[in-house]
Amino acid sequence: MNQSHIQQLIKIAGQDRICTEQADLMCYAYDSSLDSQLHRYMPAAVFTPKNAADVSPVLKYCHEHTIAVTARGAGTGQCGGSVAPGGGLVIDLSALNRIVEIDTDNLQVIVETGVVHAELNQKLAALGFSFPPDPGSTKMATIGGMISYNASGMRAMKYGTTREYVLGLEVVMADGQVITTGGMNCRSLKTASGYELTKLFVGAEGTLGLITKARLKIMPLPEKKGIAVASFAKLGDAGKAVVEVFRHKIVPSAIEILDKSAIKAATLYKPSIKLPTDAAAVLFFEVDGPPPGVTYQAQKIAEVCKSIAIEVNWTDEPSQVKTLWEARSVVGAASGRVRPGATRVYIGEDICVPITNVGAALEGIQEIGEKYNTIIVTYGHVADGNFHSAPVIDLDSPEEIERVQQVGDEIHEMALRLNGTVTGEHGVGIVRAKYMEREHGPALAVMRTIKKALDPRNILNPGKMGL
Known part of the structure; x- marks a missing residue:
């Protein structure tokens, strides 16, 4: 994109909506991924629309002049999906943050895609409802980002991923045309009319169109929650316990795991958290629903785990549930504490693997860390086999950076060997594009055909997802 293009975009969008200052552009050169820390993905300009109507003429101009466009929300992604490796224009959609309508009677809301997840759920909670997908970045993640990466989080096993809650979308196509999926005026919770275009855009990472508005399904909040905490001498035993709980026909709302290093991280970060530091792993089983059912399920889980675990405790007392759950919630932020x-x-x-391969994946991650002399803090959503491995390194050491890239590659390759996927909820972006062919085979060619049909000039998030 040259200076002439920038001047034309300023005429279309307004001087105050197009940013070209280098210091400001630097803020858009990164997300949370290591890849974006090692490279400087500077866009040529950033466009910040005030409303959805502003997006269409800008995208139309970019299409006509083959200017690369990268959509961005909060920039909290971990795969380089919202950075612009080829330069071009970044469209910052975070200002599109209106909750347009809350319709609890029909179990749905309409929101602009810059709305932050936690803020939406705060509004809904006051009415006794929630938007169930629950990413760890809830206080920062925008709805548009969650839709683009099919985010899920801790409660996906019982409540599903973002995809299950998206009823319709307003999308600006590559040529600037605005469409509404799921029916122009539809307010029903399901439809069998036409191609399922809504789900096509969910998880597409901004490669097929820019999402500006969403109609989402919401659910009543559960009456009560309980939690059972079990510690294990072996990582494999934790995997066995998960399988046994499901065999006993119990579906917890969440099952989270902390390995030994994650336990250490949590207790270093917050010494008031009491966890067994000698355990190889700890599982947190959350159950929810009517009070009698919560008590029964928590007791039953404790019973099932007793023969496998070192120790099991459970509670349905709200303050205790909150305190115990805090141990899981701090791990992401605390991981760096294990190595000053x-x-x-x-x-x-x-990575995400079948439930029966949970133990093998946990042990494999540990072995990879030992092989490369790298501390890896592992935690995650073990209920659906989704792990968040957190290597801890010295970023000033080129040798450690090289090693951790090998660690990442081996973890991804292990996931594929275990009949899993390289990403359960964070997306492909730049960092996992090289695995797409191996994971999808000929299906990747079909994805490329769809991409070419909807974005023939390849301006939308080019270079992402192996497309």
Whole structure:
């Protein structure tokens, strides 16, 4: 994109909406991924629309002049999906943050895609409802980002991923045309009319169109929650316990795991958290629903785990549930504490494997860390086999950076060997594009055909997802 293009975009969008200052552009050159820390993905300009109508003429101009466009929300992604490796224009959609309509009677909301997840759920909670997908970055993640990467989080096993809650979308196509998926005026919770275009854009990472508005399904909040905490002498035993719980026909709302290093990180970060530091792993089983059912399920889980675990405790007392759950919630932020002066990096951090391969994946991650002399803090959503591995390294050491890239590669390759996927919820972006062919085979060619049909000039997030 040259200076002439920038001047034309300023005429279309307004001087105050197009940013070209280098200091400001630097803020858009990164997300949370290690890859974006090692490279400087500077865009030529950033466009910040005030409303959805502003997006169409800008995208139309970019299409006509083959200017690369990268959509961006909060920039909290971990795969380089919202950075612009080829320069071009970044469209910052975070200002599109209106909650347009809350319709609890029909179990849905309409929001602009810059709305932050936690802020939406705060509004809904006051009415006794929630938007169930629950990413760890809830206080920062925007709805548009969650839709683009099919985010999920801790409660996906019971409540599903973002995809299950998206009823319709307003999308600006590559040529600037605005479409509404799911029916122009539809407010029903399901439809069998036409191609399922809505789900096509969910998880597409901004490669097929820019999402500006969403109609989402919401659910009543559960009456009560309980939690059972079990510690294990072996990583494999934790995997066995998960399988046994499901065999006993119990579906917890969440099952989270902390390995030994994650336990250490949590207790270093917050000494008031009491966890067994000698355990190889700890599982947190959350259950929810009517009070009698919560008590029964928590007791039953404790019973099932008793023969496998070192120790099991459960509670349905709200303040105790909150305190115990806090141990899981601090791990992401606390990971760097296990090695003073080092930093947690995001690479190989989102594999997902079948439940029966959970134990093998946990042990495999540990072995990879030992092989490369790299501390890896592992935690995640073990209920659906989704792990977040957090390598901790010295970013000033070229040798450690080289090693951790090998660590990330081996973790991804292990996931594929175990019949899993390289990403359960964080997306492909730049960092996992090289695995797409191996994971999808001939299906990747079909994805490329769809991409070419909807974005023939390849201006939307080019170079992402192996497309």
